[in-house]
Amino acid sequence: METTEIIIRENGTLTRRVIRERDLDAEQSVLDALTEGVTRIIRNVLSLPEWGLVHANVGHHDTIWSVVIDRIPLHARFRLINNVLVPAFASASDLEMPLVWRAPQEVRLAFVVRTAVENDCVKVDGNWLFACDQDNRGYRLPLPNLHDDCLICTGNFDDRYDSGGECVTASLEQFRKSKWNADLMRTVERSQKFFRFQPTNETFETLPIEAADWTTLCDKVSTDIMERVVL
Amino acid sequence: MKNITVKYGVDSITKQVEDDFTFGDLQESDVFKAALGFGDHTKALVEGIEQDRSTVIPAGATVRLETAANTKA
Numbered sequence: 001m002e003t004t005e006i007i008i009r010e011n012g013t014l015t016r017r018v019i020r021e022r023d024l025d026a027e028q029s030v031l032d033a034l035t036e037g038v039t040r041i042i043r044n045v046l047s048l049p050e051w052g053l054v055h056a057n058v059g060h061h062d063t064i065w066s067v068v069i070d071r072i073p074l075h076a077r078f079r080l081i082n083n084v085l086v087p088a089f090a091s092a093s094d095l096e097m098p099l100v101w102r103a104p105q106e107v108r109l110a111f112v113v114r115t116a117v118e119n120d121c122v123k124v125d126g127n128w129l130f131a132c133d134q135d136n137r138g139y140r141l142p143l144p145n146l147h148d149d150c151l152i153c154t155g156n157f158d159d160r161y162d163s164g165g166e167c168v169t170a171s172l173e174q175f176r177k178s179k180w181n182a183d184l185m186r187t188v189e190r191s192q193k194f195f196r197f198q199p200t201n202e203t204f205e206t207l208p209i210e211a212a213d214w215t216t217l218c219d220k221v222s223t224d225i226m227e228r229v230v231l
Numbered sequence: 232m233k234n235i236t237v238k239y240g241v242d243s244i245t246k247q248v249e250d251d252f253t254f255g256d257l258q259e260s261d262v263f264k265a266a267l268g269f270g271d272h273t274k275a276l277v278e279g280i281e282q283d284r285s286t287v288i289p290a291g292a293t294v295r296l297e298t299a300a301n302t303k304a
Contacts, residue, residue, distance in 0.1 A: 147300055147301050148270070
């Protein structure tokens with residue numbers, strides 16, 4: 001389309017202005033470029049038996065899945081100290097048991113899976129474990145097998161599936177059955193104040209964390225993944 | 232002196248620092264560490280771009296610190 005305007009200027013000069021308009025067939029590519037860093041939160045995407053609700057943060061290149069969990073399977077070696085069972089991750093002689101640590105209400109746990117589409121399948125790009133306080137600050141738990149940025153050292157497992165849901169399920173299954181060893185271990189003292197169990201006749205009951213403020217036993221974290229966690 | 236704003240997670244602080252204060256100075260600053268709770272392994276970003284430790288922080292800049300990933304020994 002072409003529009004012609006004749007402009008009469010204050011000094012009496014006449015100016016002819018021609019405006020040509022043409023629709024560019026580039027809407028989607030421009031939109032994609034402008035929204036490359038934009039992500040969308042979708043709550044309650046999945047409900048997984050035994051684990052609970054899964055939320056998603058969908059980006060242009062990947063999806064961050066947040067599973068709000070209330071427990072951590074601790075398949076590790078344990079030692080009885082003053083009638084309290086505590087982890088001894090580096091031990092080779094203490095009893096190995098698959099205990100389950102139940103998180104108190106003030107510790108909000110997020111198991112996180114990043115997936116990306118690759119060659120017509122969905123690939124697991126990493127698993128993270130964050131502990132969050134009531135104000136959504138993220139913390140690294142005093143656990144081995146966790147990198148500084150809360151990336152879990154999962155060990156190898158099949159990481160390619162037909163759907164994101166299958167990736168999340170497989171990641172949780174790997175999390176459930178993996179043993180915690182002393183890889184990436186710092187000090188076991190914090191772990192032993194955090195993860196405590198009381199042996200009873202039939203089972204092992206999770207004891208309260210041995211600190212007035214649980215965050216003092218953890219390291220505060222801030223990462224691009226943590227920013228996209230949905231609780 | 233100049234003002235800079237530093238964010239770490241949901242927390243942030245605005246503080247006056249020396250004119251030649253660098254990103255490395257910030258990452259090693261006990262004052263900022265105590266205020267924001269970050270540790271020894273961080274990376275500094277401005278507008279999502281990771282900054283070199285030796286670069287002087289521009290006046291009025293907002294710096295986002297993130298926990299840097301470590302690797303297995």
